[in-house]
Amino acid sequence: MSIDLKTVKHISKLSRISLDEEKAKKLETDLNSIFKWIEQLNELKTENIEPLSSIAETKLRLRKDEIKSKNIRDEILKNSPDENKDFFVVPKVVE
Amino acid sequence: MSNIIDLSLSELVLNIKNKKISSKEVTSTYVERSKKSKNLNSYNEETFDTALKKASEFDSKPDFNKKLPGIPMAVKDLFCTKNIKTTASSKILNNFIPTYESTVTQNLWNDGAILLGKLNCDEFAMGSSNETSYFGNVISPIDKDLVPGGSSGGSASALAAKLTPATIGTDTGGSIRQPASFTGTVGLKPTYGSCSRYGIVAFASSLDQAGPMTQNVKDAALLLEVMSSFDNKDSTSVDFKRPLYSKDLSKDIKGKKIGIPKEYRVDGMSQEIEKLWEDGKNYLKDSGAEIIDVSLPHTKFALPTYYIVAPAEASSNLARYDGVKYGFRVEGDNLIDMYEKTRSAGFGDEVKRRIMIGTYVLSSGYYDAYYLKAQKVRRLIKNDFNNVFQKVDAILTPSTPSSAFKIGDKSNDPLSMYLNDIFTVPVNLAGLPGISIPAGLDKKGYPLGLQIIGKSFDEQNILNISYSMEEKINFKFNLNEWWMK
Numbered sequence: 001m002s003i004d005l006k007t008v009k010h011i012s013k014l015s016r017i018s019l020d021e022e023k024a025k026k027l028e029t030d031l032n033s034i035f036k037w038i039e040q041l042n043e044l045k046t047e048n049i050e051p052l053s054s055i056a057e058t059k060l061r062l063r064k065d066e067i068k069s070k071n072i073r074d075e076i077l078k079n080s081p082d083e084n085k086d087f088f089v090v091p092k093v094v095e
Numbered sequence: 096m097s098n099i100i101d102l103s104l105s106e107l108v109l110n111i112k113n114k115k116i117s118s119k120e121v122t123s124t125y126v127e128r129s130k131k132s133k134n135l136n137s138y139n140e141e142t143f144d145t146a147l148k149k150a151s152e153f154d155s156k157p158d159f160n161k162k163l164p165g166i167p168m169a170v171k172d173l174f175c176t177k178n179i180k181t182t183a184s185s186k187i188l189n190n191f192i193p194t195y196e197s198t199v200t201q202n203l204w205n206d207g208a209i210l211l212g213k214l215n216c217d218e219f220a221m222g223s224s225n226e227t228s229y230f231g232n233v234i235s236p237i238d239k240d241l242v243p244g245g246s247s248g249g250s251a252s253a254l255a256a257k258l259t260p261a262t263i264g265t266d267t268g269g270s271i272r273q274p275a276s277f278t279g280t281v282g283l284k285p286t287y288g289s290c291s292r293y294g295i296v297a298f299a300s301s302l303d304q305a306g307p308m309t310q311n312v313k314d315a316a317l318l319l320e321v322m323s324s325f326d327n328k329d330s331t332s333v334d335f336k337r338p339l340y341s342k343d344l345s346k347d348i349k350g351k352k353i354g355i356p357k358e359y360r361v362d363g364m365s366q367e368i369e370k371l372w373e374d375g376k377n378y379l380k381d382s383g384a385e386i387i388d389v390s391l392p393h394t395k396f397a398l399p400t401y402y403i404v405a406p407a408e409a410s411s412n413l414a415r416y417d418g419v420k421y422g423f424r425v426e427g428d429n430l431i432d433m434y435e436k437t438r439s440a441g442f443g444d445e446v447k448r449r450i451m452i453g454t455y456v457l458s459s460g461y462y463d464a465y466y467l468k469a470q471k472v473r474r475l476i477k478n479d480f481n482n483v484f485q486k487v488d489a490i491l492t493p494s495t496p497s498s499a500f501k502i503g504d505k506s507n508d509p510l511s512m513y514l515n516d517i518f519t520v521p522v523n524l525a526g527l528p529g530i531s532i533p534a535g536l537d538k539k540g541y542p543l544g545l546q547i548i549g550k551s552f553d554e555q556n557i558l559n560i561s562y563s564m565e566e567k568i569n570f571k572f573n574l575n576e577w578w579m580k
Binding site for chain 2 (some may be wrong): 003008016018019023027030033038044046050053063072075078080081088090091092
């Protein structure tokens, strides 16, 4: 199965990364060679194999839902690119 | 007294504890060397003045019960350091100043270590040659045209050049062991769950582990002892009784069973590496270990599996860099346009490539064919190791299929770059501990490493095996310091 330029542009949209035509074409070549190599996984029959999503495979620990860090608004906002110190500011979303 | 830079981490600790040298003397020695070594481009951020101040503070009120008393150390720029810029070598984090400290670095400082600076690496730890950093290539101290390996390339370069007495890196598919192998140093990737991932810039969360990079095995044991801790802030941190690795270190490996996996004898492997591996077996036999041929039949599927799993997790983890929270933004016509422009300008080519792969394998219609398939194959790879560890205590393999390559040799061909991690990636997929130790030189005079893989949480065993082999290998490698100014 090959990945065409239209698919590359679709993935770039899903990834929220804008691409110019030249970069998109380069990625088309790269992704095709990478996925052609990945196809070798199809040599393996895996119908009855349980997928492994985490190596720990232990139950996640439960903890009390309680506040541990208080009054850290300024710390959280410190790396905001906008000068406003009270909120994260984004371009207008609602018209 | 011998020269400070000729002392290992453990020897420095001992000399400081015995009041033969001061933290200030050690720290200023490393600061001076680092200042003269800009040619290697191994530092992203230097904290030399603060380090010198802290060293003086230590000397005026020393606490010799600490495991790293007044020891200066530079760390990979993937560990968040409170109030000190942390970039993961990416433009998108070039203005990012964390307001918190990673657990692993906090453990170092709690035990007396002093931060020298933040070391260059591949962007978001994605690379095997340190050529994807926004701050430029790191140069190997072995040769000016040579890569130090990656992604912990700045760490390997700084360690080999003795700009830091020891350092720490992270390893998602080989990023500690491969650069250690390329630079003639020791690198250990602990079992998944041993070192906390809290505060480490996330790449692939089910694979990432922090680990020590050191001049010798004893130092690795000591540093792991300090780094490893149970941490509530990492949901996959494992609560087990951590041994005193350096105290329990022993060269007695008599009766240990060591597996040699036939699938690691890959096509086109050089005779030098074959010989290195053979020598390794003989050293083990000499120490009374038993060599057993074993099979890990799904080895060749590990890399393609990795290149689905790791990018999938990366595409999710890196979704957080949206121009809102981490300091870098490119304005756009609307919210989506701002996201797309910020991410396009902020990420480098390799990172974009991996985000795209990850997004594709997780996208509607392809999830089962790629991501689910890879998770199933990952199970088969893990089962391979489980089966082999019924019969043996550890596994011996080469660390890499070749010695270090030249800058630019592989950077235009992602696939040939990925193939470099063929011997290290299976270990991450199975969550096991692995260590690379220097084992010889090839005919170009570049270092080659051997890897010892252990059972989960059996770091003491692979450290002991390495410790025994290290003595027999007696690796000597002198750099002529061409890079110093």
